[in-house]
Structures are given as C-alpha cells and as structure tokens.
Amino acid sequence: MTFKSLILSVAIWGAVVAPTVAAETDANRAKPFPEVTFDRVNAIFGDNLDTSDPRLKTLLLAIGMDHTSTSSPHKREQVGVPFIVHYGAHYWVNRLAAGDASIDVLVNNALLLLFAETEIPGREEAAYSLMTAAAGSGYWPADYFIAETDLQNHLVRDPVNIVPLSNEIDRSHLQEVAQKTMAAYNRCAELGFAPCRYRIGFWLSNSQPTLVDGLTVLQNAVNTTLRDTRYQGVLDAELVSATTALVEHGHLIGLTADMRQQYDQLLKSVLK
Structure with a gap:
C-alpha cells in the first residue's frame, strides 16, 4: 500500500x-x-x-x-x-x-x-x-501485531492451537515470512510479554525436534502469566493449552510427578 x-x-x-x-x-x-x-x-x-x-x-x-x-x-x-x-x-x-x-x-x-x-x-x-x-x-507492541497478523494470515492452519503449515512453509516464500514472524515474536518475548512467549512455545512444541525447547518456553510463559494479574481473562486459552502440554509432556524437561500434578491442579482451576 x-x-x-x-x-x-x-x-x-x-x-x-x-x-x-x-x-x-x-x-x-x-x-x-x-x-x-x-x-x-x-x-x-x-x-x-x-x-x-x-x-x-x-x-x-x-x-x-x-x-x-x-x-x-x-x-x-x-x-x-x-x-x-x-x-x-x-x-x-x-x-x-x-x-x-x-x-x-x-x-x-x-x-x-x-x-x-x-x-x-x-x-x-x-x-x-x-x-x-x-x-x-x-516499538515492540507493533512487533506483536505484525507477527500475529502474519501468523494467522499465512503460517498456520489452526490459529487457536498454532498448527504450522510446515510443508507449505518449507517449499515456498513463506519460509521468509515465518523467519520474520518468529524474529518479531522473539523481540517482544525477550521483553517479557507472555503472549509472544506462548506463540514461540506452541510453534516449537509442534515439532518433535524442538519439542523440549517449546515446553521450556511454555513453562516460562505460564509462570509469567501467573505473576501478572493484567493477563487475567486475556490469555486463558493459551494458559489452558500450555498447562495441558506441561502435564502431558513435562517429564521431558525434568518436571517431576509432583510438579506435573501442580500444573494439573492449575489446569482444573482455570477450567472451572
């Protein structure tokens, strides 16, 4: 334009x-x-x-x-x-x-x-x-907006659960869009913005080679969300999906059974 x-x-x-x-x-x-x-x-x-x-x-x-x-x-x-x-x-x-x-x-x-x-x-x-x-x-809030818009318009088949269009991205110009999008998410994630951390975590955890990295980022995002009341009511869906992933696969990043049980209790409290 x-x-x-x-x-x-x-x-x-x-x-x-x-x-x-x-x-x-x-x-x-x-x-x-x-x-x-x-x-x-x-x-x-x-x-x-x-x-x-x-x-x-x-x-x-x-x-x-x-x-x-x-x-x-x-x-x-x-x-x-x-x-x-x-x-x-x-x-x-x-x-x-x-x-x-x-x-x-x-x-x-x-x-x-x-x-x-x-x-x-x-x-x-x-x-x-x-x-x-x-x-x-x-201006990092603009980074978030650009990344989120590109993600939803070009890079995923399911914007809610962030399922990447992996085959299409690997074979087309979308690879450049994906790199730009993740770079923008990284910039706002480094500043502690939980929504950007969720996006990176979900993206990484959708691939087996990067599952462990994704779970680590998701754990960080969950902890950030719980520490800041301003996220209440805004990130409930992300919190549920991330906590579910930690309950099911948290052992891969060293979460004990007791720790996974705590995340399970958190999940149930959010779903009430």
Missing part, C-alpha cells in the same frame, strides 16, 4: 468524526494517561474496543503495558486510546497527513483504523503498513 493510499484510508475515517482537538500542554504530557469520558470514547470507537478478537485485545494490552512500564524507551510516547480521544481523531490524522512518522502518530492512526465504527476500505492493510513502520522504529 502506497503512502498516498494509506493517508486516504485514514482520512476517510477522520472525515466522519467531529474534531475534538485539545491544546497540548506540558501538564498534559506529565500525566500517565489523560482523563477522558466514556461518551467521548464512544463517539469515536462505539463498542468496538470491547472486541472479541484476541489479536486486537492483546494489542491494547501490549500498548498499555508498554506505556506504564518505567523501563520502556517509549513511555513518553502518547500512544493509546486515551490520547486519541483526548486530542481528537483529526489531530492524529492531520499529523500523519503532514508527514509526521512519530511512533505515537503511526500507532494511533492504526488504532483508529482497526477499531473505527465506520467501515473503511483497506483498513487492515493501512493499519498493517502503519504498524510495520512503528515496528521498524523499535
């Missing part, structure tokens, strides 16, 4: 929303997130933020976690729904149209496209292009 057509896709969306631009001040910048009302959020996004799409739900989680992290190099970026609503849609659309390629401009315009109440031609492609640019600037 060309930059011109990308701008057009965003501008189409911006044209249907009344501008609610607020003046930017140093005081506003100092706040972790600006305060916005439900009515203003609803005017832009409707009910679309309450999405059932795990990819989009996890993207919002990643953005929030990065913004509130004291160690993030992007913590001062004004990325996320509160900033979109605070300044208004036109503020972000106009900055993009003016050639501003800041991370917050790229990602916020992508969010406008992904969650807009209005149907926009080419919205997914335009959002993907914007997120690709943000990932190129080192």
